[in-house]
Amino acid sequence: MKHNIAVSFTDENKIADAQQLATKLSLPLITDFETATFDWILLYNQQGLGLYRPPEKLSSFFYIDFLAGKLFYRLQQASLKKELLARAIGISPREQPVIIDATAGLGRDSLILAALGFNMILLERSPIIHALLNDAMQRALINPVLAPIIKRMQLISADAIPWLLNQSADVVYLDPMFPERQKSASVKKEMVILQELLGNDMDSEKLLEMALTCARRRVVVKRPRLAGMVANKKPDFSLTGKSSRFDVYLTRVV
Ligand SMILES: C[S@@+](CC[C@H](N)C(=O)[O-])C[C@H]1O[C@@H](n2cnc3c(N)ncnc32)[C@H](O)[C@@H]1O
Structure with a gap:
């Protein structure tokens, strides 16, 4: 299945990780993820790396949490x-x-x-x-x-x-x-x-x-x-x- 995906971050400490992941997966690295026209954003935020689907609320962000x-x-x-x-x-x-x-x-x-x-x-x-x-x-x-x-x-x-x-x-x-x-x-x-x-x-x-x-x-x-x-x-x-x-x-x- 082909999707339009970008990498982004809310957590400034994760800029280097985001850059590395974008390069590894050959995906664009963007900053303004909430208004972006991508299907999915691979987003580094405080909880960890997850998937965010614009323009949904950031609270719908999905990440794997083994402590759930x-x-x-x-x-x-x-x-x-x-x-x-x-x-x-x-x-x-x-x-x-x-x-x-x-x-x-x-x-x-x-x-x-x-x-x-x-x-x-x-x-x-x-x-x-x-x-x-x-x-x-x-x-x-x-x-x-x-x-x-x-x-x-x-x-x-x-x-x-x-x-x-x-x-x-x-x-x-x-x-x-x-x-x-x-x-x-x-x-x-x-x-x-x-x-x-x-x-x-x-x-x-x-x-x-x-x-x-x-x-x-x-x-x-x-x-x-x-x-x-x-x-x-x-x-x-x-x-x-x-x-x-x-x-x-x-x-x-x-
Ligand atoms: C239903 S999920 C598995 C869920 C998993 N058992 C769990 O407990 O979270 C199926 C996963 O298998 C992966 N998959 C399917 N065929 C595969 C293959 N040939 N090689 C590696 N991964 C594969 C898919 O990409 C998908 O992430």
């Missing part, structure tokens, strides 16, 4: 038994499995797994989402509860389809964007922003195919609870929660 109430509470309460995703992964963190989250997005699923003790490799192909997630991870490093968790997360800016070629992992985890998400009334603000910014991941069939060649033990695919399977491919089993389902494909590669 619900998520932070969930990661403090998380247990291998309670978290359906951990049960779908099906391996103890003590075995130190190599787990690739090939669709990192806002990093929440990886954060939960890292909080449970897993070392995570996160791949994100959108340079914008990668920048937001990277910023959130840097900010989280100064929090004593989050720091050890974040240190178990390695974020890489890459498209997983070519990246997974010739790689090997115990588990590959996928949570691509699907058209069905658009129709749900309960879609959260952050998912709406992801949808608007990125559209749907139309190549998830190819991604699943690649993940199946790379995973030594299993591929786990997150789906809306009642949605169809990726590529109509029947999983070995599924675990279904309140709003999501995890389709688990066991692999036999040794």
Whole structure:
């Protein structure tokens, strides 16, 4: 999806970061962001790097915050038994499995797994989402509860389809964007922003195919609870929660 995006800042301490990001992403750096005619502004303000949509109110600014109430509470309460995703992964963190989250997005699923003790490799192909997630991870490093968790997360800016070629992992985890998400009334603000910014991941069939060649033990695919399977491919089993389902494909590669 093509958007007209610029980089800006409200926090004067972040001018150098803003310049660096604009150069890295080949985007214009602007100062008068509130009257600008861009679809989105990647904005450094006091909370961190986020997305602002002119001419909306600055209060609608979106950024990734691992300290946000619900998520932070969930990661403090998380247990291998309670978290359906951990049960779908099906391996103890003590075995130190190599787990690739090939669709990192806002990093929440990886954060939960890292909080449970897993070392995570996160791949994100959108340079914008990668920048937001990277910023959130840097900010989280100064929090004593989050720091050890974040240190178990390695974020890489890459498209997983070519990246997974010739790689090997115990588990590959996928949570691509699907058209069905658009129709749900309960879609959260952050998912709406992801949808608007990125559209749907139309190549998830190819991604699943690649993940199946790379995973030594299993591929786990997150789906809306009642949605169809990726590529109509029947999983070995599924675990279904309140709003999501995890389709688990066991692999036999040794
Ligand atoms: C629904 S979001 C994932 C949300 C994530 N599980 C979380 O907990 O925040 C899907 C993300 O996967 C990314 N993505 C989709 N296909 C990808 C690929 N082939 N390689 C890397 N990232 C991909 C998209 O850019 C998007 O940011």
